[in-house]
C-alpha cells in the first residue's frame with residue numbers, strides 16, 4: 001500500500017471529463033461513476049496529495065452544440081459553465097459521502113450555492129488537505145474546461161495537470177474514429193500543437209507550454225491508474241516542454 005513518502009507529486013490539478021459522469025446513460029450524472037471517482041481521489045488524499053479538480057460539462061451542455069442547434073453561442077457557453085457547477089456539486093456530494101473534505105469554488109459569483117473563486121483561499125484549502133473543485137470554467141465564453149484546468153493549475157502552482165479521459169493517452173489521430181491511430185508515450189507541447197492532436201484544446205496546451213506545466217493524459221476508467229501516476233508510474237501520455245524525439249514511441 002503506497003504511503004505519503006511514495007508520492008511523486010505534491011499538488012495536482014485533475015481534469016475530469018463531464019461526459020464520463022453520465023456512465024451508460026446518454027445524459028446527466030450516474031452516481032455510481034461519481035462514487036468510483038471519489039474512491040480513486042480518496043486514495044490520493046490518503047497519501048497527502050493536494051488536489052484541485054476541474055470537471056467538464058459535456059454530459060449536460062456544450063456551448064458549441066447548443067449554438068449548432070440554434071441558440072446564441074454566448075448563452076450556450078453560459079449554460080455550459082453552469083453545467084460544470086452542477087457536476088461540481090454532485091462530485092462534492094460524492095466526496096463528502098466518502099468522508100473527503102471538499103470545497104466548490106465558482107468563477108461566476110453564485111452566492112448561497114458555492115463560494116466565489118479566490119486564488120489565495122484556494123491555496124489555503126489545498127494546503128489544509130481539502131479537495132478544491134474549480135467550477136464554471138474560466139467564467140468566460142469561448143473557452144473550455146481544459147483551458148480552465150490549465151489556468152487554475154498554473155494559478156495554484158500545481159506540479160502536474162492530469163487529464164482523465166475516455167481514451168488511454170494521446171494518439172496520432174482520434175482513436176475513437178481511427179482504429180489505426182498509434183499512441184504516444186511522451187510528446188512535447190510543440191509536437192501537440194504542430195500535429196494538431198485534438199485530445200485537448202490548443203489554448204490549454206499553449207498555456208501549459210508558456211508556464212512549463214506538464215500534462216498527463218490517461219484513462220480514468222482504469223482502476224488504480226491515478227494512484228499509479230502519482231507514485232511514479234507511466235500511464236497514458238506525458239506532454240512536457242522538452243523531450244527527445246526518440247523518446248516517444250510512434
Ligand SMILES: Nc1ncnc2c1ncn2[C@@H]1O[C@H](COP(=O)(O)OP(=O)(O)OP(=O)(O)O)[C@@H](O)[C@H]1O
Pocket residue numbers: 016017018019020055056057058059146164165166167169170171172173174175176197198199200
Ligand atoms: N489525437 C487524439 N488522441 C487522443 N484522443 C483524441 C485525439 N483527438 C481527439 N481525441 C478525442 O478527445 C477526447 C478527449 O476529450 P474528453 O472526452 O475528455 O472531453 P472533454 O471535451 O475534455 O470533456 P467533456 O466531456 O467534459 O466535454 C477523447 O475521448 C478522444 O476521442
Ligand SMILES: O=c1ccn([C@@H]2O[C@H](COP(=O)(O)O)[C@@H](O)[C@H]2O)c(=O)[nH]1
Pocket residue numbers: 018055056057058061062063064076077078079080081083084136137138139140141142143144145146148
Ligand atoms: O471557460 C469556459 C469553460 C467552459 N465553457 C462552456 O462550458 C461547456 C462545457 O465545458 P467542456 O470543456 O466542453 O466540458 C463548454 O463547451 C463551453 O460551452 C465556457 O464557455 N468557458
